[in-house]
Amino acid sequence: QDLGPHVERDMDRCIICTRCTRFMEEIANYEEYGVFFRGERTEVGAFPGKTLESNFAGNMIDVCPVGALTDKVFRFKARVYDLVHRPSVCTQCSAGCNILLGTKGRHVLRVKPRENPAVNDEWICDTGRFELGWYGAGERIETPYLRKEGTLVPVLWEEAARYLARRIGEIKERFGAQALGGIASPTETNEGLYLFQKFFRTVVGSGNVAIPTFFGKTPPPHDLLGEAYGVAAATASIEGIRHAPLIVLVGDRLREETPILELDIIQAVRKFGATLVLIDFPDERMGRLARYKLQTKNGSAPLLEALIGGILATPAEERAAVWQPERWEGFEALRGRHLNYDLGKLTKETGVPKTLFRELVKETARASAPLFLYAAGRDVEDTRTLRALIALSLMAHAPDDPWGGIMALYREGNLQGAFDMGVHPHRLPGHRVLSDAAPLEAAWGVELPKEPGFGGKRDLLEALRSLRGLYLCAETWRMDREMEGIFRELDLLVVQAMRMNEATAHAHLVLPALSPAEQDGTVTNIERRVQRIPAAYGTPIDVLPPWESFSLLADALGVSWEYRNTESVLREMSELIPQYRAISLASIGMQGRPWPLYAPEDFTPRYLLD
Known part of the structure; x- marks a missing residue:
């Protein structure tokens, strides 16, 4: 019987323990899978004429004690003992399920759940288990690309940084800093998001920072x-x-x-x-x-x-x-x-x-x-x-x-972290309003922009039309005729991504991005739980982590940053962001820790009546 695209059944191994059927009925609330026939003809399977339509069917593979149910995606790709299993956190949605990445070389071949009673218990959904392309499968961008005479050509990071510094300087001189903006990825680590907004606010001098979720018909x-x-x-x-x-x-x-x-x-x-x-x-x-x-x-x-x-x-x-x-x-x-x-x-x-x-x-x-x-x-x-x-x-x-x-509920894997880090046109790190910038200005030694980013616009197209230069972090980007027209009008378009996409086709500069398996840092899930993501394997030589890439770009613009690793960024975050005051790699461990629900002492919760 064909159970669908993910699970393979081998009845020669099955001992009719019914662990799979009990999981589907009792845990996943899926009743179209059960035990059929009697005696030596007894077998487990989906109802006649049906396949497994549950998004949790992959968990049956884990509970099967004899290997009668196996993973079609991983099947025959490698021997299990050839894999190195690395702890990680799934960022394909905001729950932040704890997982184990089964890697061989620099490839993720299998994903399994990692037990965390406070988050996902011992289960994961099939999307997080089987969507292995999320981890960078396929042809990667492994070095910066600069457009020369209409063609993207590979260059060194130093040349890319010099080009970016020169173009930012020209746009600032002609149009002002508010003509430059950045849109970050809501699946980036907290450390990467923190440095993204700090780079724009302190080095570029612009408060135009956001994630795509900010734009829409209604506020997030x-x-x-x-x-x-x-x-x-x-x-x-x-x-x-x-x-x-x-x-x-x-x-x-x-x-x-x-x-x-x-x-x-x-x-x-x-x-x-x-x-x-x-x-x-x-x-x-x-x-x-x-x-x-x-x-x-x-x-x-x-x-x-x-x-x-x-x-x-x-x-x-x-x-x-x-x-x-x-x-x-x-x-x-x-x-x-x-x-x-x-x-x-x-x-x-x-x-x-x-x-x-x-x-x-x-x-x-x-x-x-x-x-x-x-x-x-x-x-x-x-x-x-x-x-x-x-x-x-x-x-x-x-x-x-x-x-x-x-x-x-929302899908973006580190949306909470983006808000906490201040990747928001109206908020600074720690959910501070723009007028409450004094602690950050004292720490960073610069005066921060006080006007809302993107002119307060919530329509994405209107916001982009107000820019002359855009730094875009995106693996996928909705392209239509209007968006293409806006991109063509930009004097500077920088796209940072794992793979070439529709946005990179219009970019003046393309920078390589880490895959989720290469990220090293922390993310914050939907319940404010800060969890660690250690890198599962090393990166290509020219794919730099955020602390190194932003330090290089800042240095090209005449600002020296003293970061030495991801943990040094986290230490600065814990000093400047009240909600993260007690957060460190040691304190959160591998199970994570929710940050306190902090609010100013004089704040009284109030109803929203307008």
Whole structure:
């Protein structure tokens, strides 16, 4: 039987232990795989006419004790004893699953999970397991390329640095520093992101730094969380998902953004008896676990806003002790806006029956540690849904509660680290506002730009049109006629990537980038957990780590940086970024450590009402 593109079955080895079927049913909530026939004809497999469609099927390979299930991608590539297994962290989504890279030479041939009870337990998704091209397979860029007479030709780093310094100087003299900008990759290490923004702010003199996620129809979820809580980060934890008594999941992008969290939700319901509320998540398999499955007509926001009103109207003696909304700034305005909701109008607008809504209000109000997950993406033009979820989480926010809170799901592997490092047009490292630059200016010895980067523009095309020079870190880049026109108009386009792509075709200078297997540093996952990524193998001689490449570029522009390795960058980060004050390679170990949910002492969490 063909089980699909990833798992090979060999029934001659199978002992019918049913570990694979139990994993699929009990852990992955996938019931279309089981035991068939009886006696000597007994076998395991997918239902007749089906293949394995679960994103966690690869874990069956790990639990099989006899090798009856094997990895089609790795099969016959190498002997297992020829591999060197290196600990790492998967950055293909924001969960930060701990993994082992099976390497041979400078190639990743296999990926297996590495146990970390606080993050991925002992499982990983099939995307993280089988997408080996993520680690730099194929033809790599292994030296800088400079465009000469219309053709990209290989050059030494020294020549590339001199060219970049000369062109930056010319653009600054003619148009000013704000005509230069950089867009970093949200899968880069914290150290690389920190140096990226420091290079632009202190050496180039421009505050035009961002990651692609910043641009869009709506602000990134982190911006709204930052307004409410003082820091742009989730207040919930991955382990908290498994233990929360009530989980409210809004949106249908869980599997696209952070697929491994689906296993945590399944565990919470099946093992610990959590109440699962699905809002606009039309999935039959997850729907079987949900006590409340609500599909609205015109978006989730009206339902969530009415839920706020319903809880406010619930007498205090009928609410769990954690629900104390009057503690926070903006309570009276929140009460005035949502208390007197019209239930008949709500039913008409959302399609949710009155009795079902009343039951939801009672269930939510009784929850001692409600946890809210936002998985709606950023394709909608308003922010009402996330603002309503933030208000609900604030109403039940208890600073000493380890299980409740809110978490906005996203795919970018080190998006949290990018915000922490200040790769943001409106924020400095440590989530500081631009006017709070004094500590950094004292440490760096320069005056930092005070105006928002990219002129405050959130539309990517408009932001790029305001530039004359762009430093772009991207493996893939959406190219269309408008983007090509903008790139052609630039006086300087620098692209840093592992492979040639559509953006490098327009670049004046191409710089080589490290693959995820070559990176050495730290990343920060969706729950603020700082984890170490040690390099699995060495890099080609002309592919430089960020501390070395940015030091070389800064030196060409007349600024001397004294970094000696990645750890020296991390030490500087821990001195200047309050949230990372206790972070070091020794303190985080190989299991990682969440940074404290720091906020200024005079800060009071507040509701977002505009």
